Amino acid sequence: MTKRYELRDDQWEKIKDLLPGRDAHVGRTSRDNRLFVNAVLYRYRSGVPWRDLPERFGDFRVVHTRHSRWSRSGVWKHIFQVLAQDAGNEYAMIDSTIVRAHQHSAGAKKGAAAHAIGRSRGGLSAKIHATVDALGNPTGFHLTPGQAHDLEGADVLLPQTQGEPMIADRAYDAQERVITPLENANKGIVIPSTRSRKQVRDYDHHIYQARHLIENFFAKLKQYRAIATRYDKTACNFLGGIHLAAAAIWLI
Structure with a gap:
């Protein structure tokens, strides 16, 4: 019987051969891979301290x-990334969400800014930039301090995004x-014009309604309590937890 927050047998079968230490893999064997993956999932899903x-x-x-x-x-x-290869590229979406960083997440070597933690009016925070496919499944991530503009995520993620048109x-x-x-890449653009733009650009209002799918994804991601509130000191570990949670969402 599968315990709470742990992978089912069918989910484990889809990822077990992607892990270090598998049979016929060069290097140290790890027969407890499943127990370890479940432990990390449990920590991020429940939000308990390690x-x-x-x-x-x-x-x-x-x-x-x-x-x-x-x-x-x-x-x-x-x-x-292996699971995300099944993304539906009918169109793609990009957006970001801010997560509050716990006070204990500060203090890592190289300073908070180097680990994507910023200080704004709401206190310490980090910003998760993400892209999703036409079904709302995640396809890419970038992490910045909370006060960073959304365009910092776009600079990194848009060149990697396959789907089109782009909704934002x-x-x-x-x-x-x-x-x-996007125009140079011959991709459709479903982005409303800012109020300051002199020449308003037309866009498909019907397709734009699908943008709720990326908001739905962020809601799923924040069911992982250690992601909804960041406790990790380093950006590397926090992003690792995000990738694992996103993989689990693909496996649902």
């Missing part, structure tokens, strides 16, 4: 150290950074 992980997952320090190692080496990102709110109506690159 030291409060249930005893069945073993020493929390080992789990945390291994999560940090897999985040740095890109294991979580690789799992997510008017915060992305920037001629040089968004509109011109």
Whole structure:
């Protein structure tokens, strides 16, 4: 019987061969991969501190150290990217969401800004930039301090996005950074014009209604309590948790 927040057998079958330590894989074997993945999922879904992980997952320090190692080496990102290959590219959406950073998330080496934590009127925060496909499934992420403009995410994510037309709110109506690159790539543009634009650009209002799908995705992502509130000190670990949660959403 599957315990709460853990992967079902069919979900595990889809990712087990993507992990280090699998059979016939060069390097150290890891027969407890499933237990470890479930431990990290449990932590991010429930929001408990690492030291409060249930005893069945073993020493929390080992789990945390291994999560940090897999985040740095890109294991979580690789799992997510493999699952995201099934994205529906009828159209794509981009947006961002702000998450409050817990006071304990500050203090990592190199400073808060280097780890995508900023201070604004609401306190410490981070901003998750994301793209989703035509079904609202995630296809890419970028992390910045909370006060960063949405266009910082667009600079990174738009060149990587396959779907078209591109749907976004008017915060992305920037001629040089968004509109011109999309036009040069012959992609449709479903972005309302800003009020300051002298020549209003027409867009498909019917397709624009699908933009709620990316908001729905952010709602799913924030069901993971350690993502809705950021506790991780480093951007690497936090982004690793986001990639794992996004992979789990693909597996639903």
